[in-house]
Amino acid sequence: MTTATTTPAPLEALVRHFADLRDGDHFGEVTRQGKEAAFQRAVELLDTPARQVLEEFNSYLLLDTGQIDFTGLHRDAHGGLLASWLLSWPEQKAAGLVPISIIAIYGAGFHHPHLRGATVAQWPLNVATADHAWELVPVLRSIAGSDIEDLVFQVGGNWRIVPATAQNRTGELIAS
Template sequence: MTGSTAPDRAYIDTLKRHFGDLRDGTHGGARQRGEKEELFEAAAKLLDPHARMVLTELDHGMLLDSGRVEANGPRRTSDGGMAATWALTWPEQQKAGIRPVSLIAHYGAGFHHPHLRGATVSEWPLNVFTDEQARGEIPMMRAIAAGDLHNLVFQRDYRIVPAIVGDV
């Protein structure tokens, strides 16, 4: 399936690829689990600079550069699937004992194909095969990261966000 290149329509193209794969019983043309895992590993590498950028933006804008972006993966998970994780930690979050803001690409052992999620926000199809498609996921990753931060504030309170403390 061909798609538009406009960033504001990237989510439409992602959904078309996702639903087409469901229809065809494939993931990016692959039918076997091993081939799908190779595509997942490539997708995680394509997402890496964009995921780091999104979390760095959130760190700068909301955490006053007090956070740290950490990444790992892709690696095998305990259920036999695969995952790649980008996490934004900061002192207030760690002190509160809550999860970091996260972007998680995962391909569960029983899944037909991979998905993208946050620590508290889930699931978005992960059908990324080119750098252009990875860049097209930036708005979705921003939404996931913002949703995670919002949900983490609900788990504790606004004081975990340095940009808000003292501004109220």
């Protein structure tokens, strides 16, 4: 086991996320229009990594039988914005299932955007060795990040339950 000397990227992202809630902005943008422009840039930046992840699934799990589609950035029925990267394959279609999905969404009532899948709720636990357990570290980080995100929103978006956001972006403590 190695000890990390820097904060893991998912934890840095969570601090930025809760700081947005605390500060009432998103990457410095305070208007819906500005936040939508930032979301559009984020979707553009996510395109290559999202396609790479889905291509890995296609190659290793679907034996190159899948097809990756991108919906492009568009408005949903409620006026929010979303973009989806979808991986479909013959067996999934025949079974009437939704494709593997990476979905970027900035809902009409959201303070800032989020990522989700089409059905993400559980991850299989098949651990028989220490190596198996260590291989799950990225998954465990994602699950923990999702949980803390949900906990903040279960208390009305109260970022104060996350001690790391008790400081502003310059490291100064913020009065509650």
